[in-house]
Amino acid sequence: MTYSLQRDGNKQLSLNFRLREFASRCGADTVTVDSDLVDVLQRMRDELGVPITINSGFRTPAHNASPRRVQGSPTSQHLTGKAADIVAAGVSTTDLCRAAERALAAQGIPGNITRYHTRQNFVHIDVRATRTRREHNGSGFTSVAGWANQEAGVRDQGAAKPLAGVAFAVGDNVILNGRVHSDSFGGGPGRKFENRRGTITRVVDTSRAAPIHIDHIGWVGIADLTKG
Numbered sequence: 001m002t003y004s005l006q007r008d009g010n011k012q013l014s015l016n017f018r019l020r021e022f023a024s025r026c027g028a029d030t031v032t033v034d035s036d037l038v039d040v041l042q043r044m045r046d047e048l049g050v051p052i053t054i055n056s057g058f059r060t061p062a063h064n065a066s067p068r069r070v071q072g073s074p075t076s077q078h079l080t081g082k083a084a085d086i087v088a089a090g091v092s093t094t095d096l097c098r099a100a101e102r103a104l105a106a107q108g109i110p111g112n113i114t115r116y117h118t119r120q121n122f123v124h125i126d127v128r129a130t131r132t133r134r135e136h137n138g139s140g141f142t143s144v145a146g147w148a149n150q151e152a153g154v155r156d157q158g159a160a161k162p163l164a165g166v167a168f169a170v171g172d173n174v175i176l177n178g179r180v181h182s183d184s185f186g187g188g189p190g191r192k193f194e195n196r197r198g199t200i201t202r203v204v205d206t207s208r209a210a211p212i213h214i215d216h217i218g219w220v221g222i223a224d225l226t227k228g
């Protein structure tokens, strides 16, 4: 979909993303954004529970080709509004890639995830129809298997099928008294909540430190939850 930055800049494309965040950094008024990209980024935002910053979304051909600025590929997915270069404060690029894997899988999109460890550390994600996974270390790209394999052993709980021995299920309303984390292993400890109400969106391997995900907040430990 193509928008006008001036007219639609403040338009909310999803719960946490406005049109202006996707605009070409050259200031062009035309902004093209693919709704699949917005859906994937919003899923990641929901899971991580922290703001995602888009360093580069849509690019006009002139901006993309700019030798001093972007030096993008002439076939870059940024040109069609299908790509975003992202960071999130307090979230490692590994965790961003893992969240991107889950979001693409949930949307049924093969997509491309490329992790950049260059002068800046960031993650490129796009919603192309062929699966691509790469790392860029500053001197070139290397194909990699992806990041979903690092979640091996996770048993995602279906909405209607409780895991044996787990008191909580997807869809349960709960009250949190404790800290949220950026992943189910208890990484990236975040804000501590008191009596925060939420709804469970995922339940994974309960041997992990924070195996329950609450919508819009993050991953939490079982001991910090009561039904609400």
Ligand SMILES: [Zn+2]
Residues within 6 Å of the ligand: 056, 078, 083, 084, 085, 124, 125
């Ligand atoms: Zn990119």
